[in-house]
Amino acid sequence: MSLEILFTGTGTSVGIPMIGCHCPVCTSSDPRNTRWRSSVYIRTAKTAVVIDTPPDFRQQMLQFKIERLDGVVFTHAHADHFLGFDDIRRFNTLKSAPIAAYADPVTLAEIRSVFHYIGNKPSAQGLYRPLINFHEAVEPFQIGDLRFTPVEVCHGVRMTGYLVQTAQASIGYVPDCCGMPDEAIKTFKGVDLMILDALRYRPHPAHFCVRQSLEVLEKIGAKRSCLTHICHDIEHATLAAELPPGVEPAYDGLRIRLPGAAGSAAPDTDKVHASRVQRESAL
Numbered sequence: 322m323s324l325e326i327l328f329t330g331t332g333t334s335v336g337i338p339m340i341g342c343h344c345p346v347c348t349s350s351d352p353r354n355t356r357w358r359s360s361v362y363i364r365t366a367k368t369a370v371v372i373d374t375p376p377d378f379r380q381q382m383l384q385f386k387i388e389r390l391d392g393v394v395f396t397h398a399h400a401d402h403f404l405g406f407d408d409i410r411r412f413n414t415l416k417s418a419p420i421a422a423y424a425d426p427v428t429l430a431e432i433r434s435v436f437h438y439i440g441n442k443p444s445a446q447g448l449y450r451p452l453i454n455f456h457e458a459v460e461p462f463q464i465g466d467l468r469f470t471p472v473e474v475c476h477g478v479r480m481t482g483y484l485v486q487t488a489q490a491s492i493g494y495v496p497d498c499c500g501m502p503d504e505a506i507k508t509f510k511g512v513d514l515m516i517l518d519a520l521r522y523r524p525h526p527a528h529f530c531v532r533q534s535l536e537v538l539e540k541i542g543a544k545r546s547c548l549t550h551i552c553h554d555i556e557h558a559t560l561a562a563e564l565p566p567g568v569e570p571a572y573d574g575l576r577i578r579l580p581g582a583a584g585s586a587a588p589d590t591d592k593v594h595a596s597r598v599q600r601e602s603a604l
């Protein structure tokens with residue numbers, strides 16, 4: 322059974338274009354330079370999960386025609402990773418059931434305090450609210466046929482990356498990171514696909530820059546690696562041309578299927594262009 326990952330957002334906290342910026346990247350006509358806040362949609366034939374619900378969550382779901390969700394997994398409680406959570410409620414209606422949400426204990430407490438009105442019982446006043454079964458992610462856990470192993474990394478706040486596995490394939494997802502302990506590198510070692518923070522070329526106190534990200538990716542030694550959480554200092558095609566074999570910048574709409582023959586992992590470029598046109602016509 323194949324495991325598919327769709328990059329629903331690959332941008333840093335302000336997204337690209339940034340409000341009020343007229344730089345060449347923010348005004349680029351290449352759709353790969355338009356980035357929503359970072360998140361991924363992972364699915365098998367049986368199970369569909371999002372990691373993080375950014376402020377763009379509703380538009381991401383509409384853009385990529387996502388109509389199924391069995392669980393949501395959070396990395397940390399920075400605004401760009403969870404403020405779209407309320408829009409999960411449409412998936413309760415589509416699924417006719419509460420949805421499971423997982424986060425490490427610190428992140429879970431913060432999310433629950435911001436979204437204090439969210440629980441697993443319908444509102445007595447008939448208000449349309451999400452129905453969520455919250456779980457602390459301290460040990461590996463299972464959503465359908467996807468197994469998640471929480472992996473703590475450095476980001477200035479409590480930040481949990483995930484190793485996501487099926488019987489045949491493995492993905493590491495760490496969108497925000499300024500340091501990866503040896504233990505974490507060991508957990509991700511040799512995964513089929515590693516997705517890692519690479520904010521920009523210059524160093525940043527809370528994020529890896531491209532050079533640092535490449536150093537860690539070399540230690541992990543994934544079969545294929547993608548850079549994410551990118552800011553407007555990075556022009557997609559320019560960075561893509563500079564990276565070593567096996568490493569590429571992700572972009573919104575990139576789909577990767579694992580395991581698969583070489584051809585099946587190729588991005589569907591037409592779809593990306595179509596999405597951009599659709600997005601522009603919606604403005």
Ligand SMILES: [Zn+2]
Pocket residue numbers: 333334359399401402496497550
């Ligand atoms: Zn972030």
Ligand SMILES: [Zn+2]
Pocket residue numbers: 338339342343344345346347348553
């Ligand atoms: Zn800009």
Ligand SMILES: [Zn+2]
Pocket residue numbers: 397399476497
């Ligand atoms: Zn963050």
